[in-house]
Amino acid sequence: MAGGIAVLRRQPSVIPGFGITLGVSLTWLSLIILIPLAALFLKTTELSFERFIMIVTSARTLHALELSFGLALAAAATNLVFGLIVVWVLVRYDFPGRRVFDAVIDIPFALPTAVAGIALTNLYAENGWIGGLLAPLGIKVSFTQLGIFVALVFIGLPFVVRTVQPVLQDFEGDLEEVAATLGASRWMTIRRVIFPTLVPALLTGFALAFARAVGEYGSVIFIAGNLPNVSEIAPLLIIIRLEEFRYADATAIAAVMLVASFILLLIVNLLQRWSERRAGKR
Amino acid sequence: MSFNPVIQPQEAADLLPAGLAPALPARQSRRDVRADPLWLRWVLTGIALSFLTVFIVVPLVNVFSQAFVKGFTAYVGAIRHPDALAAIRLTIIAAFVAVLLNVVFGTITAWAITKYKFRGKSILISLVDLPFSVSPVISGLVCVLLFGAHGCFGPWLQENDVKIVFAVPGIILATVFVTFPFVARELIPLMREQGTQDEEAAISLGASGLRTFFRVTLPNIKWALLYGVLLTNARAMGEFGAVSVVSGHIRGETNTMPLHIEILYNEYQFMAAFAVASLLALLALVTLVAKAVLEKRIARAAR
Numbered sequence: 001m002a003g004g005i006a007v008l009r010r011q012p013s014v015i016p017g018f019g020i021t022l023g024v025s026l027t028w029l030s031l032i033i034l035i036p037l038a039a040l041f042l043k044t045t046e047l048s049f050e051r052f053i054m055i056v057t058s059a060r061t062l063h064a065l066e067l068s069f070g071l072a073l074a075a076a077a078t079n080l081v082f083g084l085i086v087v088w089v090l091v092r093y094d095f096p097g098r099r100v101f102d103a104v105i106d107i108p109f110a111l112p113t114a115v116a117g118i119a120l121t122n123l124y125a126e127n128g129w130i131g132g133l134l135a136p137l138g139i140k141v142s143f144t145q146l147g148i149f150v151a152l153v154f155i156g157l158p159f160v161v162r163t164v165q166p167v168l169q170d171f172e173g174d175l176e177e178v179a180a181t182l183g184a185s186r187w188m189t190i191r192r193v194i195f196p197t198l199v200p201a202l203l204t205g206f207a208l209a210f211a212r213a214v215g216e217y218g219s220v221i222f223i224a225g226n227l228p229n230v231s232e233i234a235p236l237l238i239i240i241r242l243e244e245f246r247y248a249d250a251t252a253i254a255a256v257m258l259v260a261s262f263i264l265l266l267i268v269n270l271l272q273r274w275s276e277r278r279a280g281k282r
Numbered sequence: 283m284s285f286n287p288v289i290q291p292q293e294a295a296d297l298l299p300a301g302l303a304p305a306l307p308a309r310q311s312r313r314d315v316r317a318d319p320l321w322l323r324w325v326l327t328g329i330a331l332s333f334l335t336v337f338i339v340v341p342l343v344n345v346f347s348q349a350f351v352k353g354f355t356a357y358v359g360a361i362r363h364p365d366a367l368a369a370i371r372l373t374i375i376a377a378f379v380a381v382l383l384n385v386v387f388g389t390i391t392a393w394a395i396t397k398y399k400f401r402g403k404s405i406l407i408s409l410v411d412l413p414f415s416v417s418p419v420i421s422g423l424v425c426v427l428l429f430g431a432h433g434c435f436g437p438w439l440q441e442n443d444v445k446i447v448f449a450v451p452g453i454i455l456a457t458v459f460v461t462f463p464f465v466a467r468e469l470i471p472l473m474r475e476q477g478t479q480d481e482e483a484a485i486s487l488g489a490s491g492l493r494t495f496f497r498v499t500l501p502n503i504k505w506a507l508l509y510g511v512l513l514t515n516a517r518a519m520g521e522f523g524a525v526s527v528v529s530g531h532i533r534g535e536t537n538t539m540p541l542h543i544e545i546l547y548n549e550y551q552f553m554a555a556f557a558v559a560s561l562l563a564l565l566a567l568v569t570l571v572a573k574a575v576l577e578k579r580i581a582r583a584a585r
Contacts, residue, residue, distance in 0.1 A: 014485050015481050015482060015491070015494070016485070017393075017491040018398050018400075021390050022398070022400070023392040024390050025391040025406070029391070032387075033412055033462065036396075036424035036425065036428060037412070038433060039424055040423070072295045082329070085326055088330075089327050093323055093326075095327060101330075101334055104339060106573070107342055110516050111566045112521070112539075113523070113540075114520070115345060115559040115563055115566075118559060119344045119348075122556075123341055123344050129344065129345075130340065138571055154337050165285040176316050201521075211415050215415075215418065217419050217522065218522035218523050218540065235418075235523065238419050242423065242527065247427070250423060254417075254423050257417055258420060264415060265415045269408065
C-alpha cells in the first residue's frame with residue numbers, strides 16, 4: 001500500500017482495493033479540484049498585500065461585491081419565507097395539482113441558467129408578459145437591481161424547499177397532538193414545537209441558496225443590464241477583467257469570493273452536524 | 283349500584299366491531315388539532331401557488347411560447363442553422379466526456395468513501411462537494427490561470443502546440459470540474475445505507491474485488507448511478523458560466539448551446555435564441571420526469 005495512504009490509518013476490512021480506490025480518488029480530486037483552486041490562491045500571493053487591498057477596495061470592485069452579496073442575501077431571505085410557505089402547503093395540504101407543483105420546484109435546478117436568463121429578461125422587459133403589467137405602476141425590473149434579485153430568487157428557491165421539505169415530512173404529528181393536549185394554542189405549537197425542529201434545515205437551505213446566488217452568473221447577466229457601479233455583479237467583473245487581460249484583478253476578486261464561499265460551506269457543515277446531533281437526542 | 287348509562291366514546295369504540303370504529307369523535311378531534319383553519323389553508327395555498335407560478339412556471343412557458351412566435355418553419359430553421367448544429371454537436375461531445383469521466387471517478391470515490399473506515403473521510407466528502415459552492419465563473423478562471431497563455435502551464439503548452447483554453451479541451455475540463463459532485467453525491471448516501479455486508483459475503487466466498495464490484499455492488503447501485511448520470515448530463519449540457527470563460531466564443535468551433543443562445547440573444551435574434559433554448563428546456567423537463575421515475579427505484583433499492 002502506498003505510504004501516503006497508510007497515513008490515513010484505516011480500520012481493517014476484508015474488502016480489497018482500499019489503496020487503489022482511495023489513491024485514484026485522491027489523485028483525481030487533486031487534479032480536478034485541489035490543484036486548480038490552489039493555483040488561484042498561488043496567483044493571488046504573487047500580488048503584494050497593498051496591491052491586493054487596492055484592487056479589492058476599488059470603487060467598482062467593492063460595488064460589484066456588495067451587489068452580489070447584498071442581493072444574494074435578500075434573495076435567500078425571500079426564499080426562506082416563501083420556501084417555508086411552499087413546503088408547508090405541499091406537505092400539509094392536499095389540492096388538485098399538488099404533485100405537479102411539487103415537481104415544478106426542481107425546474108431551476110434543471111433549467112440551464114442561460115435559458116432562465118433570457119426567459120426572465122423577456123418576461124420582465126417593458127413589453128413582456130410580466131414587465132408589461134408592472135410598467136404602468138412605474139416598476140422597472142429588467143436592467144435594474146430588481147431584475148438581478150428576481151433571477152436570484154428563481155435559482156435559489158429549490159435549495160430551501162428541498163432541504164426543509166423532508167424534515168417537515170418526517171416530523172411526527174404526535175408531538176403536535178401532545179402540545180395541544182397540554183393546552184398549547186395552535187400558534188404556540190407552531191412556534192415552540194414545529195418551528196424549532198425546522199430551524200437547522202431552514203438555515204441550511206438559506207446558506208445553500210445564498211452561496212449559489214453569490215456566484216450566479218448565467219441567469220443574471222441577461223436581466224442585469226450590467227452597468228458598472230449600478231448593476232454589475234462580481235462574477236461578471238471577473239470576466240471583464242479577464243478579457244482586459246488584467247489577470248491580477250480577476251484573481252483577487254475571485255479569491256475574495258472563494259474565501260466567502262468556503263466560510264459558507266463550513267457553516268453549512270456545522271449546521272448539518274448540529275441538526276444531526278439534535279435528531280440523535282430525540 | 284355503579285351503573286353508568288353514559289357511554290364514553292372510547293368505550294363505544296370497544297363495543298363496536300373493529301371495522302366500524304374509525305368514525306368516532308375522539309378520532310376526529312385528534313385530526314382537528316393538526317388541521318389549519320380553512321381561511322388559512324386558502325391564503326397559504328394561494329401564496330405558494332402564485333409564487334411558484336410567477337417565478338417558475340411562467341418563465342418556462344415563456345421559453346416555448348417565444349420559440350414558436352414566428353411559427354414552426356422559422357423554429358426548425360433556427361435549429362438547423364449550421365452554427366446551431368455545431369453548438370449542439372459540441373454540447374453533446376462535452377457532456378458525453380464529462381459523464382464518462384465522472385461516472386468512472388465518481389464511482390471509485392464513492393466506493394473508497396463508503397466501503398472502508400479511515401480518518402479524514404469527512405474532509406474527502408467536503409472536497410467532493412466543493413465545486414458546488416464555487417462560482418462557475420471562478421471554475422473557468424482557474425482553468426485559464428492554469429492553461430491560458432499567461433498561465434502556469436501556458437508557455438509549455440504553446441511550445442508543444444497544445445491548445446486547451448479557447449478550444450474544446452478547455453470546455454470539457456471546465457464541464458468536468460463543475461459536474462464532478464453529482465455522481466459521487468448520489469452514490470454515497472445509498473452505498474452507506476447498503477453497508478458492506480454483501481461485499482464481505484462475496485469476498486469471503488472467494489470472489490475477487492472487481493468481480494464483487496460488478497456482480498454485487500453495481501446491481502445494487504445501478505439506479506442511483508443512472509440518476510447521477512442524468513443530473514451530470516443536464517448540468518453539463520446547460521453549463522454556461524465556466525464554459526463562457528474558457529471557450530473564446532468562436533462560432534461553429536467553440537460555442538456550446540448555452541453560448542450560442544447568448545450570442546443570438548445579444549444580436550437581437552430573440553426567436554432563434556429561444557428556439558435553441560427550448561431544446562435545453564425540453565432536456566430539463568425530460569430530466570425531471572426521468573428523475574421522478576428513478577427516485578422511486580432508488581427508494582426501493584435502499585430498503
